[in-house]
Every structure is written in C-alpha cells, then in structure tokens.
Amino acid sequence: MTNLSWRALGVFGVIVVAIIYVLPTIKPSFWPHKKINLGLDLQGGMHLTLEVDTEKAVEGTIERINQEMRSSIKEEHIRFISLNRVQGNQLVIKLKGQKNIDAFDKLLDKDFRNLRILSRNTEGDVLTLHMDLPVKETEQIEKLATDQALETIRNRIDQFGVSEPDIRLQGEKQILIQLPGIKDTKRAIALIGKTALLEFKLVDETHDLDAALKGNIPPGSEILYGVKEDPTTHRMYKTPYLLKKRTLLTGAHLTDARVQIDSQYNEPYVSIDFDKKGGRDFERITGENVKKRLAIVLDNKVYSAPVIQEKIAGGKARITGHFTTEEARDLAIALRAGALPAPVNILEERTVGPSLGTDSIRKGLMSMIVGGILVVLFMVVYYKGSGLIADFALMLNILLIAAGLAGFQATLTLPGIAGIILTIGMAVDTNVLIFERIREEMHIGKTPRAAVDAGYDRATLTVLDANVTTLIAALVLFQFGTGPIKGFAVTLSLGVIASLFTGLILTRIIFDYYLIKRKVKSLSI
C-alpha cells in the first residue's frame, strides 16, 4: 500500500469513529452510547449556587459544648457566676473562689481538652476565662459541614425526582446544583434550602409569655413563633411561644418520615419513626414531662406544642401543621434525608424555561444553517472544484465537533452553538489560506501538483499559528469560564482541532488522490 492509501485509511477510520459517536444523538435506538448533553440554557432548567454557612456549624458546636459544660459543672457541684457564648464562637465563664476555680480547671483538663484558652484574667478572687476551638478543629467542622450538606442535598434531590441532576462542590464551601428540565423552581428551592433541623423543646410554663414578649425573657428560655397561613386570604398569622432553650431531642435520631392523612380532619401530616436511642429518649422525655407541653420546632418555627398526655413508647411521633400534600411530602423528604449541618444561602439562581430553550436551539441552528450555506456557496463560487473539497471538509468538521462533544460527554450550550458557527467561518480560513497560496504558486508558473505541494508546505505553519492563538484563548476560557461559557470554549477548541485535521490532512488527501492517482492535469481552483 502506498503512503496515500495509509493516510486515506486513517482518515476513513476517524470518520467512522466520529459517526459511531454521533449516531446515538440522531437515533438513540441505533447505538447504546450516550447522546450529546444539552446545557440548561438549551433544555431549560435551574442552576443554583449555594453557600454553606459553615460559621453556623462552628457556632452550633460551641453551643453544644456550652450545654455540656453547664451540665458537667452542675454534676461536679461547681458554682459559677456566668457561662455564655459570645461573638458566635467563644465561651466565657466567670467563677468565684479558689475552690471553684480549681475544680473547674480539673474539669477542663478532664472533659474539655479540645478547647483552647484565649485569655485568663483574675480580678480579686474572680476568674474570667475566654475559650474557643483551635483553628484546625474549626476548619474540620467547616469541611465536614460542607461535605455533609452536599450529601444531604444530593439525597433530597434524588428523592424529589429530577433526572440527571448535577450536584458538586465548588471551592471550599459552595455547592453547584444543576437541575435540568425542572418546572416548579419555587418548590425545588424550598426543599433544597430548608435546613430541616427538627427539635423537641419544652414550653416554659413557669414564666409569663406576655412579660417575655415585652423583653423580659427569663434566662434559659427563648421566644419562637408558630406561623400559620389562612388558606383563603393567604394572610400569615404568627403565634409566639415561650420555650426552654434546651433541645431535648433532634431529628438526628429519625429512621423514617412519611406523609399520612389524618382521618379526622382529612389533613396530611408527617409521621416520624425514631431509631432505638431516639425512641428510648422520647419515651423518657415524655414520661418525665406528663401534662407539660412539648413543642415540635422545625428550623426555629414552632409547628405544634401539644400537651403530653402520657408516656409515649414505640418511638413514633407526628408533625401536624395544616400542610398541603406537597408541603408534607417535601417535609418528609427533607426529614428523611436529614438536616443540613448548617444553613445554606442562595448566591446565584438562573432559571430558563423550556420554551426559551427550544427557541434558542431553533435560532442557533437557524443562524448556523444560514451562515453555513452562505460560506459553502461562496467557496464553490470562488474556488469551484477546490471549493467543493473545502465544503466537504467543512461538513466533516461539524461531524467531528459533534463526535467530540458526544465522546467527551461535554455539554452543548447556546454559546457553544455560537462556537460551532464561528468554527464554520474559521475552518474555511484554513482552506482559504492554502488555496490562495496554491493560486499564487500557480500564478508564478508551477504545475498543479507542484503548486499544491508548495501551497500546503508553506501555508501549514501559518495555519498552525493562526489556530494556536485561538486555541490558547479557548483553553484559558475553559479554565476560567463557567456554565454556558465553558460550552463555548469546548466547541471552539474542538472546532480548532477538527479544522486543523480536515484542513491540513483530509483536503490534502483528496488533492493528492486527484493529482497522483487520477493524474488530473488541471486544477479547478
């Protein structure tokens, strides 16, 4: 076999592979490989960037230590003036008397070794101690919170039922979520953004609610509100509750949460099952507090505060709160998937309706076809037979880009389509460069074959250069771009590489075939 045949065979191989990759996009039943992905801007959907408020996770940990320290101090019969969490993530304790101070130091060494002492001041016999968590530990809590939030959100979205969601970490504490084809964006955001921290707290019945509302909140208690919406007027009603700050039980011990319909009021509610420890705790709590009111608090909102009639065994409870069926279902999902370790903030939200996506595809394809036809016609008119060869190369170029998109499982976006359109213009650039050079060589009297050889040889370096600079820009864009722009960088890079292949290798083979094998003497250029 000659050199030419080998080259032709190689090109043929590339074309066959390209067709294999592209086929599933045209007719999915043909071939089991994956289709070309469409970006959210083309198929509609929602893009969200969330930030995990990791500081809140650290504060939560400090608050837990605060509660533990309180109960330990009580157990050891140490007397203290005050113990508070300040500036979010610091603990301050004030102790009086050497006996108490010594006992506390012992306790600190024994049970709270992970705390860092920030400052230690003694005035008279009063000791003031500032403590917090070391940086390393804080970082670990923050990282854990982000990872856990990612996992929880992934679980929730899976249960919500979105096909092919893309959920990933970006940077240290941002979560990127892509939900293609989603319609009820409000519901999705509500479900994803819900912290879903379920807490059981006792209602403080020894103090007066009205006095507390005037600002006189007893230590160890807090005011939380229950919110109810009137189904007909959509007005919100807030009911204040005075609750003990201490959380008796959280949703961490849940095994299941399901929507059920109350037979009496015909209203949906969420029934929850506790695991063994949760069930035992719940039994103990209800047993110790019969005839008292237990508030069910979700994300600092009181859902209900029923009176405990008797000890509840069996580890089951129900959350009522005049839900719609959808609300109850989403709440059950959120509870099942678990609470977020820290609240999340929505930094960015982009929603594209499906009709707009279809419009974009139509307009993008339209401008591609019109631009393509104009270029194809121009090449044939201007370069005649050689123009046909260039046009063939152009078609193949688009096929190769499509194959590249499918092969790398890249995403086609609207700017991506623009990238393909741009490539159509640039791909013929390569041919124009070569053809003009061939014309020049023929003008100075070379034979067609010599002119083609010289044309390709001399133009190759220029063509490479021109494409390398575009490729540099495309690669930088790929590195820094987000979403749709990345799609542009991908098609542009693929286009540059494909046009090098078709322009320098494919068309050369066709010319060589005519000039060497068929011994054509004149060149239509």
Place this chain on the structure above:
Amino acid sequence: MQFIKPDINIDFVGKRIIAFSVSLSMILISIASLVIHKGPKYGIDFAGGTLIQVKFDKPVSVNQIKSGLSVMNLGKSSVQRFGEKSDDEYLIHIDRSGVTSEGYSAKLQTALKTSTGVNATVRRVEIVGPKVGKDLRGKALFAMFYALLFIAIYISGRFEFKWVLSGVMAGVLMGAVYLLSIFDVSVPILIVAALVVTLVLFWVMDLKYAMGAIVALIHDVTITVGLFSIFNKEFTLPVIAALLTIIGYSLNDTIIVFDRIRENLRKYQKNPLEIIINRSVNETLSRTLLTSGTTLVVVLSLFVLGGGIIHDFAFAMLVGIVVGTYSSIYVASPILLAWQARGKK
C-alpha cells in the same frame, strides 16, 4: 473567480499617518467613553442583581410593565425590549438580588397580567448575588490577563524564533505579576502593568514583530471595549468570551502578514523595508480579506438570526473581526517601519 487581482498594489504603508491618527483617535474616544461612563457597564453576571425575561401574548407598553413592577415593590428596576418587536418580549432588570424563593415568578406573572391585561410568561430568571458577581468579575479579568500573558509569550517566541528569549520574557512577566500580587493590587491594574512590562520587554529585547502584534491586539480589544461603552452595552460573560476569542483571532491576520514580510525580506534583500512591507500586505490582501470575510459572514448571521441572548456576543465578535482585520493591515505592519526609523536615529 478572484476579487483581488494578484498584481494589486495599493499604497497602504504610505497612508500610515492617516491610519495612525484614525486608530489613535478611536482609542482616545474609547478611553474617554470609559472614563465618562465610569468604567465598563457591568451586566448582572458581574454587578449582581436580577434579570427577568418575560414574554407577552400581545403587544404591551413599557409603562404598563413598569406599573406592574411598582406593585411588586422590587426596588430600582428597568425594562427594555428584547429581541424582535413582534416577539413582545421584555427584559426586566432589577438591581437587587436575593428576592428568590418566595415564589417570585408566579407573583410577578400575576402582577404583570393585572397591569397589562395580557397574559405574561416568565421565561428566564437570573439572580446573581453580589458575592458571585464579584467572583465572576475576578475570574473574567484573570481570564483576560492569562490569555494576554500566554499569547504575549507565544508570539515573542514564535515571531522571532527566539524561544530562549521568550522563556526569559515569561519569567520576567511572571515575576512582575507575582511581585504585584503580593501588594494586592486589583486585577485591571495587574493587566495594565503586565502589558506595560510586555511592551518594555519587547522594546528592550528588540522583538519588533512581537511588538507589532501585541500593539495591534491592544488596539483591537480597546476599541471593542470602547464601542461597548459608547453604545452603553453591558459586559456579560459571553462578551468576555467574545473578547478572548478576538484576542486569539485578531492575531490570525497579523501572523499571515508578518510571515509574508519575513519571507519577502529574504527574497528581496536589496529593497527598502517600506516597499517590502507594502508588497507583503498587498500579496496577502486577498487572503486577509477572504478569511475575515467568511468569519464575518457567519458571525453576521449569528448577529441577525441568533436571538437576543447571543446578540451582544455576536456584536462584540463583529466589531473585533472588522477592527482586527483593519489593524493587521494598518497598525501591525507600520509599527515595524516605525521601529526601523528608531534604529536609524
């Protein structure tokens, strides 16, 4: 068929003074416009805010939409037509971000329906928080910076075939940038500084082709940015993508011309540089115009038919290609001449 005959001989180089004045005034106008407008006008990608695209079933007036918005109490907002007139589509721009999760598009749809009496569909909502806006702004500027950096390094090596020098260049540039980043200067200053360092280095190392190319590049990008500022168009992520593409693409024509100049310098050693440059520009004129022409055709079709979302991208590309073609003929090559004049003094 041939548009431009092989024996064409237009006196491009002779007109270089006129071309220089045109370019210089364009650049000055661009900078003036940027100063007057207090920098580029950032779209919501960079400034943060909310963008809502609404389609109405029948024609409505902007005032009707505005009265619907005032009911919603959204803060400062603007309304503009989007796409074709017959589309009845509008873009609503709200400075504030983070009004989300309240079932906002449903409410807006109802409010607009009441105020206009026409059925409205919210087709696109983009909410970008100030933090993400700032992030994206930083990313976009860094992308511009690195593209310029890599291309400066590439052309200094490529045009002069002095890869060692280009390595030195890269080292000095990176060092300068690193030094500056220690002092925590903003990215635009970083870009300007890197460009100045690049130009000085080209000057010192006597890299005249690279100098011509980079000046043409700065020329193209400045004028494109300036035109955006003059037409009060917004900078969005796609526009930045277009600018980067222009950075890559505008070199295209310059490379073609420069390669020919070098080839002709070897061929006709006795001729003065002025004649050789003019000859080279003429010889490659057909190629320059054709390659730009085909790209221009497709970008034009994108500009006309591609729809509103891609409109500004296509506009930036159009300007970039036209200015880039002009600069490769009238800016890049004459700089070589100016350089030679410097050498004689």
